[in-house]
Amino acid sequence: MxxxxxxxxxxxxxxxxxxxxxxxxxxxxxxxxxxxxxxxxxxxxxxxxxxxxxxxxxxxxxxxxxxxxxxxxxxxxxxxxxxxxxxxxxxxxxxxxxCPLVTKVHVEVAKLHKEGYEFIMIGHKGHPEVEGTMGQLTDGIYLVEDVADVERVRLRNPEKVAVVTQTTLSVDDAAEILAAVKRRFPQVREPKKQDICYATQNRQDAVKLLAREVDVVIVVGSPTSSNSNRLREVAARLGTPAYMVDGPQDLRAEWLDGRQRVGLTAGASAPDVLVQQVIARLKELGAVAVRRMQGVQETVHFPLPKGLGDKSMNEAAAEGRFAP
Known part of the structure; x- marks a missing residue:
């Protein structure tokens, strides 16, 4: 086209x-x-x-x-x-x-466990982050993947329960499940700041804006990436056809048939080099212009562990470690 x-x-x-x-x-x-x-x-x-x-x-x-x-x-x-x-x-x-934002959840679990709390964890069974968080305790932490799971939870003391969340969930899904938890356990203690990380939230918000402006959404991310899968789902829920690719080799020309505007994003674990390769392939398939949407500018930087040193945000950016 x-x-x-x-x-x-x-x-x-x-x-x-x-x-x-x-x-x-x-x-x-x-x-x-x-x-x-x-x-x-x-x-x-x-x-x-x-x-x-x-x-x-x-x-x-x-x-x-x-x-x-x-x-x-x-x-x-x-x-x-x-x-x-x-x-x-x-x-x-x-x-x-x-990730320090996952560590924050682990610290919260350890602290409240000492105070006698049990936990409901909202997340996906088998995901390594969920296994890590659940594995902070030997018992007293229950995984819920959907609203129906909430009804099956049996607590020793429903008056003393806290909720934690996998950091890479769909913001909307997590909110729906959390609402069910609050209905069943009105005394539930929530984190001061939601566990879903800033980057997951920002990328989902950006896709919500993107999906309304385009005819198809392409998400760069691997099949095992939770946050990348959630981006595809967010776009699809808004009625925009959405596909996930591990790289340019996965793009299919028929996805673009009759579609003038192609939205492109990438999960939090996908490097910018793949985005550039996908752009190049889209140009081979007929794209002639690239436009960036307005969005949140992220400036978060986490220090490295002792023994490995640290570097400034500018040095990291100069190396291309942060996508432009």
């Missing part, structure tokens, strides 16, 4: 937690040399994981696969207390790349 236009969501792509996690692995590789072992994918993106593998990172699920004395990095999703204890017992040098 003549004159097809690409509209870029703002913000999109890497968030501060993802940027920090990748930087931890890269710095550990430079400082200690390959191999560096990483428990679980550092972030849920195929390109990022393959890039780090090529530099000498080895991704494992079982700590028994890590040799004694090795350097180990915990992924951005966080780990259970059992994993932390096992890593300490095995004597690894550990660097924790858990």
């Amino acid at each position: 003549e004159g097809r236009e690409i509209l870029l969501a703002e913000p999109r792509g890497f968030c501060a937690g993802v940027d920090r996690a990748i930087e931890i692995v890269e710095r550990a590789l430079r400082k200690f040399g390959a191999p560096i072992y990483v428990r679980h994918e550092i972030v849920h993106n195929t390109y990022v994981v393959n890039d780090l593998k090529a530099k000498g990172a080895i991704f494992i699920e079982d700590l028994a696969d890590v040799p004694p004395g090795a350097t180990l990095v915990f992924s951005a999703h966080g780990v259970s207390q059992a994993v932390r204890r096992e890593a300490a017992q095995r004597g690894f040098q550990v660097f924790d790349a858990t």
Whole structure:
């Protein structure tokens, strides 16, 4: 179609937690040399994981696969207390790349547990972040994935219950489930600030604006990425056809048939290089113009763990670590 236009969501792509996690692995590789072992994918993106593998990172699920004395990095999703204890017992040098916003949830759980609270966690079963948060306690924390699950929860003391949330959920879905929790347990204690992270919220808000302006939405993100999947769902719920691609090779020309304006965004774990490659492929398929939408400018930066140093936001930006 003549004159097809690409509209870029703002913000999109890497968030501060993802940027920090990748930087931890890269710095550990430079400082200690390959191999560096990483428990679980550092972030849920195929390109990022393959890039780090090529530099000498080895991704494992079982700590028994890590040799004694090795350097180990915990992924951005966080780990259970059992994993932390096992890593300490095995004597690894550990660097924790858990997103600080996930760590905040873990700290809240530990604090309120000491005060006698039980917990309802809103999240997706099997997601590593959920496993990490649930694994802060040995009992007294119950996972709910939808409104129906809320009815099945049985608490020892319904007067003393707190709610926590996976940080990468759909904001709208989480609000619906939270409302059901409050109806069933009116005394429930909520976090002072919602657990869904600023980057997840901002990217979903941007897609809501984008979806109303375009004929189709393309989300750059890997199938395992929770926040990327949620972006596709947000657009689809607004009635705009939406597709997720791991890279330009996944784009299909028929998605664009008869569609003049193409919306493009990326999940928080998807690097900007993939967005640029997708733009190039869209141009091959007939797009002639690229326009950025107005949106929130993110300036969040998380320091690195001790032993790996830190750098300024400007230095990180100069290296292209933050998408422009």
